[in-house]
Ligand SMILES: Nc1ncnc2c1ncn2[C@@H]1O[C@H](COP(=O)(O)OP(=O)(O)O)[C@@H](O)[C@H]1O
């Protein structure tokens with residue numbers, strides 16, 4: 001379980017988060033939705049310790065981790081796949097995956113096998129440089145690299161960005177499956193609200209740094225006002 | 237007869253140039269290691285290596301063996317490099333280019349002055365562990381001595397070891413990741429700060445190997461004894477591409493050979509200028525370095 | 536608006552001229568040693584102004600400015616040897632032009648570089664100049680260097696102004712100080728106009744933001760080459776003034792250590808400000824006095840290993856501490872204090 005209480009973050013005069021609070025339950029997917037600039041990326045970066053908040057707290061399994069360094073938060077089992085995926089283009093697929101395993105106690109060979117079984121395309125391309133991968137393959141590599149260390153929490157920042165609708169649908173299916181199998185706590189940041197709401201259990205909607213909705217995914221999906229004003233979903 | 241004398245002179249210069257060149261290559265490698273991990277060009281690198289060598293080699297006074305003293309020098313380089321990153325360099329990450337340049341230039345003059353204050357400016361001569369008399373071939377010297385051979389083997393071994401470390405070990409993978417994508421590395425639990433410190437420590441240890449080699453034999457150990465080779469090493473690193481260790485080594489050898497020929501056929505006073513001209517020409521041809529693969533480089 | 540700008544130009548002129556005149560007045564009353572100190576600092580002020588133009592106003596760093604100073608100094612000595620009838624001003628201008636030319640040649644490839652690469656290249660250049668000079672001995676006098684054929688001596692009007700009892704050495708020291716002040720005054724005046732000019736503003740734009748500079752249609756490479764050339768010209772003028780006031784030039788006077796000294800003084804005084812350059816010159820001029828005070832008060836033998844390296848240790852350490860804690864130097868600290876005083880009122 002991961003949560004934030006009254007979290008506020010500022011960049012100079014810009015207040016990116018204004019007293020954000022919510023909880024994400026273990027073994028469920030929580031979608032974090034909102035328009036561009038709503039503060040979604042800032043929220044994830046603050047959770048993983050890359051940004052220190054002006055006030056408020058981040059808690060992970062009842063433990064306050066607000067002031068822990070990013071490396072330690074990662075080692076506790078919070079895996080963050082950043083916006084743009086963060087694949088190291090100069091590394092091979094396998095080197096990227098190995099890097100993900102180094103800070104944990106998992107057996108690297110076993111971990112690699114597991115990820116190659118989950119994402120067969122990575123196995124086929126294990127010696128290729130990540131620079132040669134397609135967008136969808138990169139997203140799989142980034143997820144595999146995060147999952148290889150057996151995390152408890154998975155933070156995904158716009159995984160569907162730049163992917164074709166079919167690839168996105170497949171990716172969402174994988175996320176749903178992984179969450180169930182490994183009882184992960186998933187925070188799924190998306191601008192693509194439709195895809196995210198399809199697999200999410202719960203949804204939080206951000207608007208200019210503040211929470212405007214925090215409810216079951218189905219309820220958010222059914223709320224006409226939310227759909228229209230904050231999620232950009234047309235009634236058709 | 238004339239032709240054979242001429243050929244022998246060329247061979248002499250070539251071998252002498254290679255001997256000097258591998259050390260220039262080591263200095264270049266040391267610069268590249270730091271550049272890759274922290275994007276700081278360490279102007280104090282030669283001085284730091286010199287200082288570490290003083291710490292080790294003055295132990296000869298306590299009747300320690302040459303090899304033990306050399307080892308102490310390298311260890312001192314390791315510690316000095318790590319400490320420098322922690323104290324002087326860390327506050328400078330993310331600052332304008334000029335800040336680290338000025339701090340490292342200040343550190344360069346500080347270290348040279350402290351060395352002169354402790355150990356005086358007079359050169360200290362250290363007997364080489366192997367003979368430095370040239371091998372003979374048909375009664376003519378070859379330009380290569382047992383010590384020079386040792387020098388070449390030592391330099392190449394250090395470079396190979398560094399390459400293997402970076403390419404094939406877990407530590408190397410983490411070091412490279414910290415350099416290429418520090419934020420991503422941190423998100424994967426890599427303790428990037430420690431690795432940057434380690435990068436500086438390793439690089440300064442490599443520099444100390446070069447300084448030990450240079451200080452042994454007829455150059456001697458004195459506070460400014462790394463200045464010339466540091467500049468040559470910088471030129472090699474810039475020509476080879478600051479992103480490319482192999483290129484830096486190759487460029488180091490080329491510069492060593494060219495300077496040897498300039499010294500022999502013209503005058504040692506021109507060697508520095510020839511280096512500058514080599515640098516300018518290579519930058520005009522290929523600003524990203526002659527041996528870097530990717531075209532874009534932030535220059 | 537136009538009137539205002541003219542007004543500030545006039546004000547700058549008035550301030551500079553009156554300070555120079557006041558200082559010149561002082562040269563009559565201070566002891567000859569103070570005049571020599573003034574003279575020593577003057578050349579350094581000009582060199583720092585030059586480096587400042589490059590670093591402070593265009594964001595590039597040079598660790599090889601002593602090389603350009605050597606061009607100015609040896610240019611002066613060589614010109615005097617072959618054309619001794621040339622007026623001093625003409626000799627200085629030609630030596631400055633020579634150095635500017637060297638700056639242009641180094642500056643053109645340097646535009647392809649920035650930051651550390653450029654600094655490394657200027658270091659290689661600066662280190663290569665003294666050995667080169669030593670080896671062109673037919674022209675430069677080799678390691679020993681050259682004595683100047685003519686040096687400025689006090690004109691008769693100055694001698695007659697002073698008491699008859701004043702020794703010729705004293706009057707000459709005063710004349711050299713007045714001469715140096717004049718050159719510094721001109722250099723400062725030109726620099727502050729340059730700072731306010733279109734070019735100066737362009738330089739600062741280049742320093743602060745490459746992209747913005749490109750957007751407003753600045754020719755970046757050309758602006759950088761220009762900065763380098765002007766900067767080298769100032770270094771050359773400093774070298775020329777040094778040659779005139781010392782009466783001799785030697786390759787040993789222009790080692791990399793001098794480049795580092797200039798860089799340190801610029802940072803200590805305050806990067807990018809004229810007042811910082813002047814402060815730097817004052818620090819340089821009085822550093823020996825400070826050092827003797829330091830050795831006296833600590834009881835360190837000035838001729839010991841420690842004593843003879845104390846100056847470099849002190850200034851090297853000070854440079855590092857300044858850059859880490861107060862990167863805008865003394866003039867930055869002063870304006871900070873003033874700002875505080877103003878707001879607290
Ligand atoms: N490093 C930063 N510096 C200044 N402003 C920032 C920074 N990062 C984000 N912001 C601002 O914070 C707000 C939220 O940004 P972000 O978290 O990236 O939104 P989202 O991911 O929802 O698109 C935006 O107004 C953005 O401009």
Ligand SMILES: [Mg+2]
Nearest residue numbers: 040041042083
């Ligand atoms: Mg975002």
